[in-house]
Amino acid sequence: MIEKHLMRLRARDNVSAHEEQAIRDAMLDPVDVAARTTIIRAGQLLSTSTMLLEGLMCRYKDLRNGERQITELHVAGDFVDLHSFSLKRLDHNIMALTPCRIAPVPHDRLTRITEEHAHLARMYWFSTNLDAAIHREWEVSLGRRSAISKTAHLFCELHVRLGLVGLADETSYDLKLTQVDIAECLGLTAVHVNRTLRDLREQGAVEFSKGRVTIGDMTKLRRIAEFEPAYLYLERQHE
Amino acid sequence: MIEKHLMRLRARDNVSAHEEQAIRDAMLDPVDVAARTTIIRAGQLLSTSTMLLEGLMCRYKDLRNGERQITELHVAGDFVDLHSFSLKRLDHNIMALTPCRIAPVPHDRLTRITEEHAHLARMYWFSTNLDAAIHREWEVSLGRRSAISKTAHLFCELHVRLGLVGLADETSYDLKLTQVDIAECLGLTAVHVNRTLRDLREQGAVEFSKGRVTIGDMTKLRRIAEFEPAYLYLERQHE
Protein backbone atom coordinates (compact mmCIF):
# COMPACT_ATOMS: atom_id res chain seq x y z
CA MET A 1 0.00 0.00 0.00
CA ILE A 2 2.75 2.45 0.87
CA GLU A 3 5.13 0.64 -1.48
CA LYS A 4 5.28 3.58 -3.87
CA HIS A 5 5.95 6.00 -1.06
CA LEU A 6 8.81 3.78 0.09
CA MET A 7 10.16 3.50 -3.47
CA ARG A 8 10.18 7.26 -3.70
CA LEU A 9 11.98 7.67 -0.37
CA ARG A 10 14.43 4.87 -1.08
CA ALA A 11 15.32 6.33 -4.46
CA ARG A 12 17.08 9.09 -2.52
CA ASP A 13 18.00 7.65 0.88
CA ASN A 14 17.85 4.58 3.08
CA VAL A 15 14.72 3.73 5.04
CA SER A 16 15.19 1.22 7.86
CA ALA A 17 12.62 -1.42 8.74
CA HIS A 18 12.04 0.48 11.94
CA GLU A 19 11.33 3.72 10.07
CA GLU A 20 9.13 1.88 7.59
CA GLN A 21 7.06 0.59 10.48
CA ALA A 22 6.77 4.08 11.93
CA ILE A 23 5.35 5.32 8.63
CA ARG A 24 2.88 2.44 8.46
CA ASP A 25 1.79 3.10 12.03
CA ALA A 26 1.16 6.75 11.29
CA MET A 27 -1.32 6.12 8.48
CA LEU A 28 -5.08 5.83 8.79
CA ASP A 29 -7.19 3.61 6.55
CA PRO A 30 -7.12 4.46 2.85
CA VAL A 31 -9.99 6.33 1.25
CA ASP A 32 -11.05 6.48 -2.38
CA VAL A 33 -11.86 9.82 -3.97
CA ALA A 34 -13.52 10.44 -7.31
CA ALA A 35 -11.79 12.24 -10.15
CA ARG A 36 -12.27 16.02 -10.14
CA THR A 37 -12.82 16.19 -6.39
CA THR A 38 -11.18 19.07 -4.56
CA ILE A 39 -10.12 17.39 -1.34
CA ILE A 40 -8.50 20.40 0.33
CA ARG A 41 -9.44 24.05 -0.03
CA ALA A 42 -7.13 26.98 0.53
CA GLY A 43 -7.46 28.39 4.02
CA GLN A 44 -9.04 25.34 5.59
CA LEU A 45 -7.50 24.34 8.94
CA LEU A 46 -5.89 20.92 8.62
CA SER A 47 -4.98 18.30 11.19
CA THR A 48 -3.87 15.53 8.83
CA SER A 49 -1.56 15.28 5.86
CA THR A 50 -2.50 13.18 2.85
CA MET A 51 -0.45 10.47 1.23
CA LEU A 52 -1.35 9.69 -2.37
CA LEU A 53 -1.40 5.93 -2.86
CA GLU A 54 -2.80 5.77 -6.39
CA GLY A 55 -3.82 8.29 -9.02
CA LEU A 56 -2.88 11.84 -9.96
CA MET A 57 -3.53 14.95 -7.89
CA CYS A 58 -2.60 18.59 -8.27
CA ARG A 59 -2.10 21.76 -6.29
CA TYR A 60 -3.86 24.70 -7.91
CA LYS A 61 -4.92 28.30 -7.42
CA ASP A 62 -7.89 30.04 -9.01
CA LEU A 63 -7.97 33.59 -10.31
CA ARG A 64 -10.98 35.85 -10.20
CA ASN A 65 -11.66 35.56 -13.91
CA GLY A 66 -12.03 31.80 -13.60
CA GLU A 67 -8.57 30.96 -14.89
CA ARG A 68 -6.60 28.39 -12.94
CA GLN A 69 -2.93 27.71 -12.42
CA ILE A 70 -1.82 24.24 -11.41
CA THR A 71 1.38 24.68 -9.40
CA GLU A 72 2.43 21.04 -9.05
CA LEU A 73 1.32 17.58 -10.09
CA HIS A 74 1.45 14.74 -7.60
CA VAL A 75 1.98 11.08 -8.45
CA ALA A 76 1.45 7.94 -6.41
CA GLY A 77 3.81 7.81 -3.45
CA ASP A 78 3.81 11.58 -2.89
CA PHE A 79 2.71 13.28 0.28
CA VAL A 80 0.46 15.86 -1.36
CA ASP A 81 0.36 18.24 1.59
CA LEU A 82 3.13 17.36 3.98
CA HIS A 83 3.67 21.11 4.24
CA SER A 84 0.28 21.44 5.96
CA PHE A 85 2.01 19.86 8.97
CA SER A 86 3.87 23.11 9.56
CA LEU A 87 1.65 25.58 7.68
CA LYS A 88 -1.64 24.38 9.29
CA ARG A 89 -3.63 25.76 6.38
CA LEU A 90 -2.70 25.81 2.72
CA ASP A 91 -2.48 28.74 0.34
CA HIS A 92 -3.81 26.60 -2.50
CA ASN A 93 -6.37 23.88 -3.27
CA ILE A 94 -5.70 20.20 -3.83
CA MET A 95 -7.74 18.22 -6.33
CA ALA A 96 -7.84 14.67 -7.60
CA LEU A 97 -7.33 14.73 -11.37
CA THR A 98 -8.09 11.01 -11.72
CA PRO A 99 -9.80 8.57 -9.36
CA CYS A 100 -7.41 8.39 -6.41
CA ARG A 101 -6.70 6.38 -3.32
CA ILE A 102 -5.33 8.36 -0.41
CA ALA A 103 -4.31 7.72 3.19
CA PRO A 104 -4.62 10.41 5.86
CA VAL A 105 -1.74 10.84 8.31
CA PRO A 106 -2.68 12.78 11.46
CA HIS A 107 -0.36 15.65 12.30
CA ASP A 108 0.06 14.48 15.88
CA ARG A 109 1.46 11.22 14.54
CA LEU A 110 3.85 13.20 12.35
CA THR A 111 4.89 15.08 15.47
CA ARG A 112 5.77 11.75 17.09
CA ILE A 113 7.78 10.75 14.04
CA THR A 114 9.77 13.97 14.17
CA GLU A 115 10.41 13.39 17.87
CA GLU A 116 11.37 9.74 17.67
CA HIS A 117 12.83 9.38 14.18
CA ALA A 118 15.22 12.23 13.48
CA HIS A 119 16.42 10.75 10.20
CA LEU A 120 12.90 10.25 8.90
CA ALA A 121 12.07 13.80 9.97
CA ARG A 122 14.99 15.03 7.87
CA MET A 123 13.76 12.99 4.91
CA TYR A 124 10.37 14.63 5.19
CA TRP A 125 11.88 18.10 5.42
CA PHE A 126 13.86 17.16 2.33
CA SER A 127 10.62 16.09 0.67
CA THR A 128 9.00 19.51 1.15
CA ASN A 129 12.20 21.10 -0.18
CA LEU A 130 11.93 18.89 -3.23
CA ASP A 131 8.42 20.22 -3.83
CA ALA A 132 9.89 23.72 -3.69
CA ALA A 133 12.56 22.72 -6.24
CA ILE A 134 9.82 21.49 -8.56
CA HIS A 135 8.00 24.79 -8.10
CA ARG A 136 11.18 26.65 -9.07
CA GLU A 137 11.60 24.60 -12.23
CA TRP A 138 7.99 25.30 -13.12
CA GLU A 139 8.63 29.02 -12.60
CA VAL A 140 11.34 28.74 -15.24
CA SER A 141 8.97 26.94 -17.61
CA LEU A 142 6.16 29.40 -16.99
CA GLY A 143 8.34 32.48 -17.21
CA ARG A 144 10.84 31.74 -19.92
CA ARG A 145 10.24 28.58 -21.95
CA SER A 146 8.33 28.52 -25.24
CA ALA A 147 5.10 26.55 -25.48
CA ILE A 148 6.80 23.56 -27.10
CA SER A 149 9.69 23.60 -24.64
CA LYS A 150 7.55 23.79 -21.52
CA THR A 151 5.25 21.05 -22.80
CA ALA A 152 8.24 18.80 -23.51
CA HIS A 153 9.63 19.65 -20.08
CA LEU A 154 6.49 18.52 -18.30
CA PHE A 155 6.58 15.16 -20.10
CA CYS A 156 10.25 14.74 -19.12
CA GLU A 157 9.59 15.52 -15.47
CA LEU A 158 6.69 13.11 -15.23
CA HIS A 159 8.65 10.38 -16.98
CA VAL A 160 11.31 10.57 -14.27
CA ARG A 161 8.93 10.94 -11.34
CA LEU A 162 6.63 8.14 -12.46
CA GLY A 163 9.65 5.98 -13.24
CA LEU A 164 10.83 6.28 -9.63
CA VAL A 165 7.66 4.61 -8.41
CA GLY A 166 7.49 1.99 -11.15
CA LEU A 167 4.78 3.68 -13.20
CA ALA A 168 6.78 4.36 -16.35
CA ASP A 169 8.81 2.17 -18.65
CA GLU A 170 11.69 3.36 -20.81
CA THR A 171 9.56 5.25 -23.29
CA SER A 172 5.99 5.52 -22.10
CA TYR A 173 3.62 6.01 -19.21
CA ASP A 174 -0.05 6.52 -18.46
CA LEU A 175 -1.14 10.09 -17.90
CA LYS A 176 -4.88 10.44 -17.59
CA LEU A 177 -4.99 14.21 -18.03
CA THR A 178 -6.96 16.31 -20.47
CA GLN A 179 -5.40 18.96 -22.65
CA VAL A 180 -7.15 21.50 -20.44
CA ASP A 181 -5.27 20.12 -17.42
CA ILE A 182 -1.98 20.40 -19.26
CA ALA A 183 -2.82 23.95 -20.28
CA GLU A 184 -3.46 24.79 -16.61
CA CYS A 185 -0.04 23.39 -15.68
CA LEU A 186 1.77 25.31 -18.40
CA GLY A 187 0.04 28.68 -18.41
CA LEU A 188 -1.26 28.16 -21.94
CA THR A 189 -4.70 27.87 -23.51
CA ALA A 190 -6.04 24.41 -24.27
CA VAL A 191 -6.20 25.31 -27.96
CA HIS A 192 -2.52 26.13 -28.04
CA VAL A 193 -1.64 22.99 -26.10
CA ASN A 194 -3.44 21.05 -28.79
CA ARG A 195 -1.37 22.64 -31.54
CA THR A 196 1.81 22.20 -29.53
CA LEU A 197 1.11 18.50 -28.99
CA ARG A 198 0.63 18.11 -32.72
CA ASP A 199 3.96 19.83 -33.28
CA LEU A 200 5.74 17.48 -30.83
CA ARG A 201 4.07 14.48 -32.44
CA GLU A 202 4.96 15.55 -35.98
CA GLN A 203 8.56 16.05 -34.92
CA GLY A 204 8.57 12.50 -33.56
CA ALA A 205 9.63 13.64 -30.10
CA VAL A 206 6.62 12.55 -28.06
CA GLU A 207 3.00 11.61 -28.53
CA PHE A 208 0.24 12.26 -26.01
CA SER A 209 -2.95 10.46 -26.88
CA LYS A 210 -5.78 8.86 -24.95
CA GLY A 211 -4.14 9.33 -21.59
CA ARG A 212 -0.81 7.86 -22.57
CA VAL A 213 2.55 9.49 -23.22
CA THR A 214 4.82 7.74 -25.70
CA ILE A 215 8.28 9.13 -26.12
CA GLY A 216 9.44 8.66 -29.69
CA ASP A 217 12.87 10.25 -29.33
CA MET A 218 14.11 10.89 -25.81
CA THR A 219 17.20 12.80 -26.91
CA LYS A 220 15.14 15.14 -29.04
CA LEU A 221 12.50 15.54 -26.33
CA ARG A 222 15.06 16.48 -23.70
CA ARG A 223 16.77 18.84 -26.10
CA ILE A 224 13.53 20.64 -26.87
CA ALA A 225 12.79 20.85 -23.13
CA GLU A 226 16.34 21.75 -22.07
CA PHE A 227 15.60 19.12 -19.42
CA GLU A 228 18.21 18.85 -16.67
CA PRO A 229 17.00 16.40 -13.99
CA ALA A 230 19.34 17.75 -11.27
CA TYR A 231 16.41 19.66 -9.74
CA LEU A 232 14.76 16.34 -8.89
CA TYR A 233 17.69 15.38 -6.64
CA LEU A 234 17.96 11.83 -7.88
CA GLU A 235 21.33 10.98 -6.34
CA ARG A 236 21.29 9.07 -3.07
CA GLN A 237 22.06 10.89 0.18
CA HIS A 238 23.79 7.96 1.87
CA GLU A 239 25.94 5.05 0.62
CA MET B 1 22.66 42.30 13.53
CA ILE B 2 20.11 39.50 13.41
CA GLU B 3 17.38 41.91 14.46
CA LYS B 4 15.67 41.67 11.09
CA HIS B 5 15.79 37.89 11.16
CA LEU B 6 14.17 37.97 14.60
CA MET B 7 11.53 40.45 13.44
CA ARG B 8 10.69 38.13 10.60
CA LEU B 9 10.41 35.10 12.89
CA ARG B 10 8.49 36.99 15.57
CA ALA B 11 6.00 38.28 13.03
CA ARG B 12 4.71 34.71 12.86
CA ASP B 13 5.62 33.01 16.14
CA ASN B 14 7.30 33.48 19.49
CA VAL B 15 11.05 33.25 19.85
CA SER B 16 12.32 32.77 23.40
CA ALA B 17 15.49 34.40 24.69
CA HIS B 18 16.98 30.94 24.83
CA GLU B 19 16.17 30.30 21.16
CA GLU B 20 17.43 33.73 20.22
CA GLN B 21 20.75 32.91 21.84
CA ALA B 22 20.92 29.60 19.98
CA ILE B 23 20.54 31.45 16.68
CA ARG B 24 23.23 33.97 17.62
CA ASP B 25 25.56 31.16 18.64
CA ALA B 26 25.09 29.42 15.30
CA MET B 27 26.21 32.35 13.19
CA LEU B 28 29.72 33.06 11.98
CA ASP B 29 31.09 36.56 11.45
CA PRO B 30 29.30 38.67 8.84
CA VAL B 31 30.78 39.15 5.41
CA ASP B 32 30.15 41.89 2.87
CA VAL B 33 29.52 40.98 -0.76
CA ALA B 34 29.46 43.33 -3.71
CA ALA B 35 26.38 43.85 -5.83
CA ARG B 36 26.01 41.43 -8.76
CA THR B 37 28.07 38.71 -7.08
CA THR B 38 26.81 35.14 -7.47
CA ILE B 39 27.59 33.73 -4.03
CA ILE B 40 26.26 30.21 -4.61
CA ARG B 41 26.23 28.24 -7.85
CA ALA B 42 23.83 25.43 -8.68
CA GLY B 43 25.32 22.03 -7.95
CA GLN B 44 27.98 23.25 -5.55
CA LEU B 45 28.22 21.16 -2.35
CA LEU B 46 27.36 23.34 0.64
CA SER B 47 28.17 23.04 4.32
CA THR B 48 26.73 26.35 5.51
CA SER B 49 23.50 28.23 5.04
CA THR B 50 23.46 31.99 4.52
CA MET B 51 21.51 34.54 6.46
CA LEU B 52 20.94 37.83 4.68
CA LEU B 53 21.52 40.70 7.12
CA GLU B 54 21.31 43.63 4.70
CA GLY B 55 20.61 44.05 1.01
CA LEU B 56 18.66 42.21 -1.67
CA MET B 57 19.49 38.78 -3.06
CA CYS B 58 17.78 36.46 -5.49
CA ARG B 59 17.54 32.83 -6.50
CA TYR B 60 17.82 32.41 -10.27
CA LYS B 61 18.26 29.87 -13.04
CA ASP B 62 19.86 30.46 -16.43
CA LEU B 63 18.68 29.06 -19.73
CA ARG B 64 20.95 28.10 -22.58
CA ASN B 65 20.02 31.10 -24.70
CA GLY B 66 21.22 33.45 -21.96
CA GLU B 67 17.79 34.24 -20.59
CA ARG B 68 17.37 34.14 -16.84
CA GLN B 69 14.48 33.47 -14.49
CA ILE B 70 14.62 34.82 -10.96
CA THR B 71 12.55 32.44 -8.84
CA GLU B 72 12.51 34.40 -5.56
CA LEU B 73 13.74 37.65 -4.11
CA HIS B 74 15.24 37.73 -0.63
CA VAL B 75 15.15 40.65 1.76
CA ALA B 76 17.12 41.37 4.93
CA GLY B 77 16.31 38.85 7.64
CA ASP B 78 15.79 35.95 5.22
CA PHE B 79 17.76 32.75 5.25
CA VAL B 80 18.54 32.66 1.54
CA ASP B 81 19.41 28.98 1.39
CA LEU B 82 18.14 27.28 4.49
CA HIS B 83 17.03 24.52 2.14
CA SER B 84 20.68 23.70 1.42
CA PHE B 85 20.74 22.23 4.94
CA SER B 86 18.68 19.31 3.71
CA LEU B 87 19.36 19.45 -0.04
CA LYS B 88 23.19 19.72 0.30
CA ARG B 89 23.45 21.33 -3.11
CA LEU B 90 21.08 23.75 -4.77
CA ASP B 91 19.30 23.49 -8.10
CA HIS B 92 19.69 27.24 -8.65
CA ASN B 93 22.17 30.09 -8.20
CA ILE B 94 22.06 32.79 -5.55
CA MET B 95 23.20 36.31 -6.36
CA ALA B 96 23.46 39.62 -4.52
CA LEU B 97 21.40 42.20 -6.41
CA THR B 98 22.66 45.06 -4.25
CA PRO B 99 25.67 45.30 -1.93
CA CYS B 100 24.85 42.82 0.83
CA ARG B 101 25.93 41.79 4.28
CA ILE B 102 25.55 38.09 5.02
CA ALA B 103 26.31 35.71 7.88
CA PRO B 104 27.16 32.05 7.27
CA VAL B 105 25.57 29.42 9.51
CA PRO B 106 27.34 26.05 9.43
CA HIS B 107 25.08 23.09 8.81
CA ASP B 108 26.45 21.18 11.79
CA ARG B 109 25.29 24.04 14.00
CA LEU B 110 21.87 23.84 12.39
CA THR B 111 21.89 20.13 13.17
CA ARG B 112 22.46 20.98 16.83
CA ILE B 113 19.60 23.47 16.74
CA THR B 114 17.25 20.84 15.34
CA GLU B 115 18.36 18.42 18.06
CA GLU B 116 18.15 20.81 20.98
CA HIS B 117 15.46 23.28 19.95
CA ALA B 118 12.49 21.42 18.54
CA HIS B 119 10.33 24.54 18.31
CA LEU B 120 13.00 26.49 16.47
CA ALA B 121 13.47 23.54 14.14
CA ARG B 122 9.76 23.67 13.35
CA MET B 123 10.00 27.40 12.68
CA TYR B 124 12.80 26.77 10.21
CA TRP B 125 10.87 24.02 8.48
CA PHE B 126 7.99 26.48 8.30
CA SER B 127 10.37 29.02 6.80
CA THR B 128 11.32 26.74 3.90
CA ASN B 129 7.61 26.01 3.39
CA LEU B 130 6.99 29.74 3.20
CA ASP B 131 9.57 29.98 0.42
CA ALA B 132 7.65 27.27 -1.41
CA ALA B 133 4.41 29.24 -0.95
CA ILE B 134 6.10 32.28 -2.48
CA HIS B 135 7.24 30.12 -5.38
CA ARG B 136 3.66 28.98 -5.91
CA GLU B 137 2.34 32.52 -5.98
CA TRP B 138 5.03 33.42 -8.51
CA GLU B 139 3.93 30.45 -10.64
CA VAL B 140 0.47 32.01 -10.73
CA SER B 141 1.93 35.38 -11.72
CA LEU B 142 4.19 33.85 -14.35
CA GLY B 143 1.56 31.55 -15.78
CA ARG B 144 -1.65 33.51 -15.65
CA ARG B 145 -1.35 37.17 -14.73
CA SER B 146 -1.06 39.97 -17.29
CA ALA B 147 2.08 42.10 -17.36
CA ILE B 148 0.49 44.90 -15.37
CA SER B 149 -1.03 42.53 -12.85
CA LYS B 150 2.16 40.57 -12.17
CA THR B 151 4.19 43.77 -11.85
CA ALA B 152 1.71 45.18 -9.36
CA HIS B 153 1.74 41.87 -7.50
CA LEU B 154 5.51 41.94 -7.06
CA PHE B 155 5.33 45.44 -5.58
CA CYS B 156 2.59 44.31 -3.18
CA GLU B 157 4.56 41.27 -2.03
CA LEU B 158 7.71 43.27 -1.40
CA HIS B 159 5.78 45.95 0.46
CA VAL B 160 4.53 43.35 2.92
CA ARG B 161 7.80 41.45 3.25
CA LEU B 162 9.92 44.58 3.70
CA GLY B 163 7.36 45.98 6.10
CA LEU B 164 7.77 42.94 8.36
CA VAL B 165 11.43 43.80 8.89
CA GLY B 166 10.95 47.54 9.22
CA LEU B 167 12.13 48.43 5.73
CA ALA B 168 8.90 49.86 4.34
CA ASP B 169 6.55 52.56 5.53
CA GLU B 170 2.85 52.77 4.73
CA THR B 171 3.31 53.74 1.10
CA SER B 172 6.92 53.41 0.04
CA TYR B 173 10.15 51.46 0.25
CA ASP B 174 13.61 51.31 -1.25
CA LEU B 175 14.08 48.75 -4.00
CA LYS B 176 17.46 49.05 -5.68
CA LEU B 177 16.61 46.88 -8.68
CA THR B 178 16.89 47.64 -12.37
CA GLN B 179 14.04 47.16 -14.80
CA VAL B 180 16.04 44.23 -16.17
CA ASP B 181 15.94 42.58 -12.73
CA ILE B 182 12.20 43.07 -12.53
CA ALA B 183 11.80 41.62 -16.01
CA GLU B 184 13.75 38.55 -14.89
CA CYS B 185 11.40 38.11 -11.94
CA LEU B 186 8.27 38.46 -14.03
CA GLY B 187 9.13 36.57 -17.21
CA LEU B 188 8.89 39.74 -19.31
CA THR B 189 11.35 41.76 -21.38
CA ALA B 190 12.88 44.87 -19.88
CA VAL B 191 11.26 46.96 -22.61
CA HIS B 192 7.84 45.72 -21.70
CA VAL B 193 8.49 46.24 -17.99
CA ASN B 194 9.31 49.84 -18.81
CA ARG B 195 6.00 50.34 -20.59
CA THR B 196 4.13 48.54 -17.83
CA LEU B 197 5.71 50.76 -15.16
CA ARG B 198 4.62 53.80 -17.11
CA ASP B 199 1.11 52.39 -17.23
CA LEU B 200 1.05 51.82 -13.45
CA ARG B 201 2.44 55.31 -12.89
CA GLU B 202 -0.08 56.99 -15.22
CA GLN B 203 -2.89 55.16 -13.45
CA GLY B 204 -1.61 56.54 -10.15
CA ALA B 205 -1.29 53.07 -8.63
CA VAL B 206 2.45 52.94 -8.01
CA GLU B 207 5.63 54.63 -9.14
CA PHE B 208 8.99 52.92 -9.40
CA SER B 209 11.81 55.36 -9.92
CA LYS B 210 15.46 55.61 -8.90
CA GLY B 211 15.34 52.54 -6.73
CA ARG B 212 12.26 53.55 -4.79
CA VAL B 213 8.70 52.25 -4.89
CA THR B 214 6.01 54.77 -4.02
CA ILE B 215 2.48 53.46 -3.78
CA GLY B 216 0.04 56.11 -4.91
CA ASP B 217 -3.16 54.12 -4.38
CA MET B 218 -2.89 50.92 -2.39
CA THR B 219 -6.47 49.82 -3.07
CA LYS B 220 -6.02 50.24 -6.79
CA LEU B 221 -2.61 48.54 -6.73
CA ARG B 222 -3.94 45.49 -4.89
CA ARG B 223 -6.95 45.32 -7.16
CA ILE B 224 -4.76 45.34 -10.28
CA ALA B 225 -2.57 42.65 -8.71
CA GLU B 226 -5.42 40.56 -7.27
CA PHE B 227 -3.12 40.56 -4.26
CA GLU B 228 -4.20 38.22 -1.45
CA PRO B 229 -1.54 38.15 1.27
CA ALA B 230 -2.70 34.84 2.79
CA TYR B 231 0.13 33.04 0.99
CA LEU B 232 2.61 34.95 3.15
CA TYR B 233 1.16 33.38 6.33
CA LEU B 234 1.10 36.59 8.32
CA GLU B 235 -1.04 35.36 11.20
CA ARG B 236 0.75 34.28 14.36
CA GLN B 237 1.09 30.59 15.15
CA HIS B 238 0.85 30.94 18.93
CA GLU B 239 -0.99 33.32 21.30
Place this chain on the structure above:
DNA sequence: CGTAACTTTGAAATAGCTCAAAAATTGTGG
Protein backbone atom coordinates in the same frame (compact mmCIF):
# COMPACT_ATOMS: atom_id res chain seq x y z
C1' DC C 1 -27.05 4.83 -27.98
C1' DG C 2 -27.34 9.42 -26.92
C1' DT C 3 -25.08 13.18 -24.79
C1' DA C 4 -21.56 15.52 -22.55
C1' DA C 5 -16.78 16.15 -22.54
C1' DC C 6 -12.83 16.52 -25.06
C1' DT C 7 -10.01 17.33 -29.26
C1' DT C 8 -9.07 19.45 -33.54
C1' DT C 9 -8.99 23.02 -36.96
C1' DG C 10 -9.46 27.76 -39.02
C1' DA C 11 -9.36 32.71 -39.02
C1' DA C 12 -8.75 36.98 -36.85
C1' DA C 13 -6.98 39.63 -32.88
C1' DT C 14 -3.53 41.09 -29.49
C1' DA C 15 -0.20 41.10 -25.68
C1' DG C 16 4.17 41.13 -25.41
C1' DC C 17 8.67 40.73 -28.14
C1' DT C 18 12.51 42.40 -31.13
C1' DC C 19 15.45 45.64 -32.92
C1' DA C 20 17.26 50.09 -32.88
C1' DA C 21 18.34 54.47 -31.28
C1' DA C 22 17.98 58.47 -28.19
C1' DA C 23 17.78 60.32 -23.49
C1' DA C 24 18.71 60.11 -18.73
C1' DT C 25 21.20 58.54 -14.86
C1' DT C 26 24.93 56.58 -12.33
C1' DG C 27 29.50 55.54 -11.24
C1' DT C 28 34.48 56.41 -11.53
C1' DG C 29 39.12 57.94 -12.20
C1' DG C 30 41.66 61.93 -12.15
Place this chain on the structure above:
DNA sequence: CCACAATTTTTGAGCTATTTCAAAGTTACG
Protein backbone atom coordinates in the same frame (compact mmCIF):
# COMPACT_ATOMS: atom_id res chain seq x y z
C1' DC D 1 34.11 67.74 -7.76
C1' DC D 2 34.19 67.26 -12.67
C1' DA D 3 34.10 64.81 -17.02
C1' DC D 4 32.99 61.13 -19.42
C1' DA D 5 32.07 56.29 -19.92
C1' DA D 6 29.00 52.79 -18.82
C1' DT D 7 24.63 51.50 -17.52
C1' DT D 8 19.87 52.11 -17.40
C1' DT D 9 15.60 54.01 -19.04
C1' DT D 10 12.60 55.48 -22.57
C1' DT D 11 10.39 55.57 -27.01
C1' DG D 12 9.12 54.05 -31.82
C1' DA D 13 7.94 50.79 -35.32
C1' DG D 14 7.25 46.38 -36.95
C1' DC D 15 6.69 41.48 -35.77
C1' DT D 16 5.16 36.92 -33.84
C1' DA D 17 3.77 33.58 -30.45
C1' DT D 18 -0.11 32.80 -28.28
C1' DT D 19 -4.99 33.94 -27.57
C1' DT D 20 -9.79 34.31 -28.80
C1' DC D 21 -13.83 32.89 -30.87
C1' DA D 22 -16.37 29.68 -33.38
C1' DA D 23 -17.53 25.40 -35.19
C1' DA D 24 -16.86 20.59 -36.51
C1' DG D 25 -15.18 16.08 -35.34
C1' DT D 26 -14.14 12.45 -31.95
C1' DT D 27 -14.27 9.87 -27.73
C1' DA D 28 -16.06 8.25 -23.47
C1' DC D 29 -19.54 7.01 -20.59
C1' DG D 30 -24.14 6.35 -18.13
